[in-house]
Amino acid sequence: xxQQTIYELAGGDPPFRALVERFxxxxxxxxxxxxLFPDDLEPxxxxxxxxxxxxxxxxxxxxAQRGHPRLRMRHMPFAIGQAERDAWVGHMxxxxxxxxxxxxxxxxxxxxxxxxxxFMINQQGQP
Ligand code: HEM
Numbered sequence: 001x002x003q004q005t006i007y008e009l010a011g012g013d014p015p016f017r018a019l020v021e022r023f024x025x026x027x028x029x030x031x032x033x034x035x036l037f038p039d040d041l042e043p044x045x046x047x048x049x050x051x052x053x054x055x056x057x058x059x060x061x062x063x064a065q066r067g068h069p070r071l072r073m074r075h076m077p078f079a080i081g082q083a084e085r086d087a088w089v090g091h092m093x094x095x096x097x098x099x100x101x102x103x104x105x106x107x108x109x110x111x112x113x114x115x116x117x118x119f120m121i122n123q124q125g126q127p
Contacts, residue, residue, distance in 0.1 A: 007057040015099055016058070019096065022094075075120050080122050
């Protein structure tokens, strides 16, 4: 069809690679989030790239390499409360702006990360 995906509108792999690089640079410097991630950030970076590109209409490489995403389940080993969600989403939205995605791609990315970030919360805050 002539209906373009967000992935195609954005320009394919390169901007999504750039997004993940920017995001991980921020995570690496964040004292709240860095301890949740393993010493070697490269495998997670690749998984993140494959997933995001696939989710927005790119080739189904994440599923081919890692199976069904089941993201909420995959995040259960990490304690994710409101603060961790806000830090994660804040870094991703900043990375979106650093890469300079144009509309309507920018809003599609922002809306997804805000919503999916909230879905990943698995810890209540202190009462
Ligand atoms: C790993 C996506 C939110 C922390 C991953 C992976 C993906 C992903 C695709 C790789 C899974 C794999 O190895 O196959 C997402 C999406 C999110 C989200 C789409 C929301 C929009 C969060 C939040 C946190 C978080 C809020 C916590 C602050 C982690 C950690 C890993 C991970 C610690 C493991 C990285 C590694 O093993 O190297 N995430 N995530 N994620 N995510 Fe998320």
